[in-house]
Amino acid sequence: MNVENTNTTNDTVPQSAVNPEASTDNGATATSPEAVEENLLDQLHNDLEAAKDRVLRSQAELENYRKRAAREIEDHRRYANLPLMHDLLPVLDNIERAIAAAENTQDVAGLLEGVKLVSRQFEEIFARHRCLRIEALHLPFDPHLHHAISQQATDEFPPNTVVLVTQSGFQLHDRVVRPSLVIVSRGLDAS
Numbered sequence: 001m002n003v004e005n006t007n008t009t010n011d012t013v014p015q016s017a018v019n020p021e022a023s024t025d026n027g028a029t030a031t032s033p034e035a036v037e038e039n040l041l042d043q044l045h046n047d048l049e050a051a052k053d054r055v056l057r058s059q060a061e062l063e064n065y066r067k068r069a070a071r072e073i074e075d076h077r078r079y080a081n082l083p084l085m086h087d088l089l090p091v092l093d094n095i096e097r098a099i100a101a102a103e104n105t106q107d108v109a110g111l112l113e114g115v116k117l118v119s120r121q122f123e124e125i126f127a128r129h130r131c132l133r134i135e136a137l138h139l140p141f142d143p144h145l146h147h148a149i150s151q152q153a154t155d156e157f158p159p160n161t162v163v164l165v166t167q168s169g170f171q172l173h174d175r176v177v178r179p180s181l182v183i184v185s186r187g188l189d190a191s
Contacts, residue, residue: 087125094118126170134169136162136180145169147179157185 031039098114105111126132134145141148141160152163162182169180 084125084129087128091118091121091125094121129172131170131172131177134171134176134180136165136169136182138162141182141184145171145176145179146182146184148184149181150183151186152183153188154185155188159185159187161185 094114095118098111098118101114102111123133136146138157139162141162146162146169149166154163157163161184162180163185164183165180166183167178167181170177
């Protein structure tokens with residue numbers, strides 16, 4: 001038994017879309033194809049305007065983010081040394097106390113002990129901030145860490161050994177802040 005479907009249109013497509021002349025539920029005639037196209041163009045225009053608005057808002061948000069990030073980076077750079085300065089202020093206070101004590105007393109031994117304490121306090125702060133003294137005395141000369149200011153003929157140490165440190169060097173993490181100024185040994189036969 002072969003039953004033919006007499007309705008040739010797809011059931012999911014409204015009749016008014018297939019036949020623009022078909023009447024709607026309320027009995028009025030459907031819109032013409034030109035009106036449908038105009039409605040579609042209006043909708044596309046509205047969608048385009050909404051998309052442009054979203055793009056502009058996104059660009060503005062991105063620009064605001066960039067400015068905010070730049071301000072935060074600048075603030076970080078500007079105030080990066082704040083913990084170091086906070087740690088150094090007590091050392092400055094102790095130096096001022098030592099100066100005041102030196103002006104009011106003749107006790108040189110006490111003054112010397114006070115200055116040594118301030119020096120140790122400096123070293124502790126440097127170490128806390130990962131700025132360490134470069135060890136050099138009696139070690140092989142390393143041009144990356146040391147700056148030779150002179151050579152000294154000696155048979156006490158092998159050639160190219162640091163025999164005297166005239167100024168200590170410091171290293172922040174793995175970067176040299178200041179190289180050690182050193183005097184390096186050379187053999188007695190070298191002139």
